[in-house]
Amino acid sequence: MDPENNTGISEFHLLGFTEKPELQPLIFGLFLSIYLITVFGNLLIILAVSSDSHLHTPMYFFLANLSFVDICFTSTTVPKMLWNIQTQRKVITYAGCITQMYFFILFTGLDMFLLTVMAYDRFVAICHPLHYTVIMNPWLCGLLVLVCWILSVFHSLLHTSMVLRLSFCTEVEIPHFFCELNQMIQLACSDTFLNNMVMYFAAMLLAVGPFIGILYSYSMIVSSICGISSAQGKYKAFSTCTSHLSVVSLFYCTSIGVYLSSAATKSSHSNTVASVMYTVVTPMLNPFIYSLRNKDIKEALMRFSRMTALKGIIVLALKKCP
Template structure:
């Protein structure tokens, strides 16, 4: 399909947060810092899990995948915004906008599905501990991640193909820092009823379904923990899923907060500010939540840092040799 024949435009304007020139360096520095922390923190978590044989378990396999997805999720929106601020340009081409929207929906969906998979992992670990390794075998874990990718790709393709059928007129200003699907649909000068219906039904099915699944698994987990007689056993079982519960709460609360605040205020600017929470802040905090509350991760990070320091020392010594 040739976008130019269908839309009548070739580019959009990403207005971002503020047009005040004096605020641009502050916004640039803030988002650059958060982006670097997000990438470095999640990358360090992936390296720690992959380098430590003690962490080659289903829970940490899913955690490494979540960290990779969080890096990709943040990278769909923030780098383009930083480039726009640095170059003082707000233009994004039609093709780039559609591509950005596709990958944003893809990785947001993957986050959602993977958090659900991790909830199921916690459920099996606490409610069926004797059968954990049999149920959560490597093949089944790989299948769960593969299914999450397939569903996310299909979900993103559905929304993208629906947007490609729209026509756009002269209003090309997106009051956001990335190509958010609702913002793009609002700019269309053709009928968007079908697009809105697809968004609502997909949200209920592919976001509401996993959320209900997470609530159900945690109801079973709480019921199982209450059945444990010793206080130490209860604490150990509960500590298994506290990090995941924190991440789930952060992800869903910020996501719901964005759309509820957007619906209440009808302000695109407020929606853009609120979107920062689940596009930047949540992926940035995930590594800290898992590392600060997990002895295994802290131990793996310490071993990885010692190993990296040792390798660096050996390389320096070799360079000194004639």
């Protein structure tokens, strides 16, 4: 498909955070640091789960998938922003913008679905502990992740195909640091009524639906925990949920905050800054939440670091041998 024949343009301009050149190095250094911490932290979680047999359980299988999605989620937007700052160019091609928007919607949906699946996993573990290993078998876990991917792919394809039918005026400036769906629809020159209806309907179905599922799971979990007689048993049951509950709260609170800020103000700059919370900050904090609040993850990371250090010593010793 030729972009110029369908939209009238071949590229967009991402305005980013500020026009002030003196602030560009600061923004570049800040987001580069956040990106490296995000990739390194989530990669450590994946390596710890895959290398430690103690963590080969449904809970950590879903966590490893969430960490992989968070790496991809951040990599969809931040590298392009860093490249634009480094080269002092704000241009993104039409094809690049559509591709970025597709993967951003894809990984946003995956985040929501995986958090819902993880809530269901905790619900089964606490409310049906005797049947946990039977219900959450490897086949079901794999199927749940596959369904998450399929739903997210079709959801993203729907929005992308709807945007492809729009026409854009020349010299389009996107007041954001990435190609966000709502911004793209607002900048279109053609009729966007159908796009808005599809966007709001999909948001209600695929954002509110998983959130209701999470709320239901935790209402049942709380009810089950309240039925435990001993205080130690209540603490042990609830402690297995604290990390996931913290991540869910962080993701949804920041997302709702962005929505409310965009509804309360017309300032595109404030909306851009607010969106940083769930697009950049949340994926960075997730590994810290799980590693600091989860004893198994901390022990697995310590074993992984010791094993890596031992391998490094052996390699150095072998190199010194004649």
